[in-house]
Amino acid sequence: MSRRTEKPFWDPDALRAQLNTAVLGKRLIVFNRITSTNDFLKRLARRGAETGTLVLADQQTAGRGRLGRLWQSPPEAGLWFSFVLRPHLRLEQIGALPLAIAVIVAETLSAFCHTEFAVKWPNDILWNQCKVCGILCETQISPALLSGESSNQLEYVVAGVGINVNQQPSDFPAELRARAISLAMITGQLLPRQDVFLELLHRLETGLFTNLTETLPTLLLRWRALCPDLGKPVVLQQAQEMIRGVFVNIGSGGELVLRLADGQRKMFSAGEVAIAK
Secondary structure (H helix, E strand, O other), X not given: OOOOOOOOOOOHHHHHHHOOOOOOOOOEEEEEEEOXXXXXXXXXXXXXXXXXXXXXXXXXXXXXXXXXXXXXXXXXXXXXXXXXXXXXXXXXXXHHHHHHHHHHHHHHHHXXXXXXXXXXXXXXXXXXXXXXXXXXXXXXXXEEEEOOEEEEEEEEEEEEEEEEOOOOHHHOOHHHOXXXXXXXXXXXXXXXXHHHHHHXXXXXXHHHOOOHXXXXXXXXHHHHHHOOOOOOEEEEEEOOEEEEEEEEEEOOOOOEEEEOOOOOEEEEOOOEEEEOO
C-alpha cells in the first residue's frame, strides 16, 4: 500500500470539486502508489464502504487482471482505479457487469480519440487487436435468510479499470509490445489523463448508477455492436480443454453462447476466446 505521507498525484479535494457525478466518487481516495486498487477497496467494501466509493492510483505495484495475471501499472502513464457497486440485480446477471463497463469505457475512449474501439469477451477493450484496457470485477456473495429460506445474496462488486493512456512502446515489457497499446500510441499525442477520467466517471455513473436493471439490456446490445468476434468461429480455452464453435451471442448474464459442431447452443461463463484458425 502507498505511504499515507505521500502527496497524492492528484489532489483529491480539487479533483472531487470537478466531478460531475452524484454517487461515483462521492468518497474518493487517491494514492501515489498502491499494491492494488481492487485489493484495497475490497477491504473497505467488507467494512461497508458505500456504493460509488472510488480508489484511484498513479501506480500499482501488484495490479491484477483476470486469472491473477499481472497488470502493468506504471506511474504517470495510465488510469488505474476501482469502485464499489451494490447493484439490485439477480445473481445470474452479475456476470454482465464487466461487459457493461467495457461498453462505457470503449465509447468514452472513442469520443476522446476519434477512432473506434472494440470489445472482447469477457472484459477487454482493443484497438487494432491490441489491448488498451482491462476490467476486473470481483464479487462478494454471502448466504442470507430470506422469507425463512436460506439463499445467497450479493454484498458488493468491486470493479477495477486499467487504461493505458500515455505509455510509449518502450514502456511495455518486450513480451507485451505486440499486443498492448496506449491511447497516446493510437493518437500520436499525449492525452490529459484527468480529462479522460472525469468524462469516464460521468458516463459510468449514467450507465451503472441510474437504474441499472433497466439500462443493462441496452448496454449488452451496445456490447454486441462493438464485438467483431460475434458470428465467427472461435476457440474457447477452459483449463486444459479447447472448445470450438461459432460465437453466436451473449446471455443476459454476460455468458458466451457458442453453436457447437452438432448444432447445439451452449453457454459458458469463463474461459479465453480466440478466433479459430
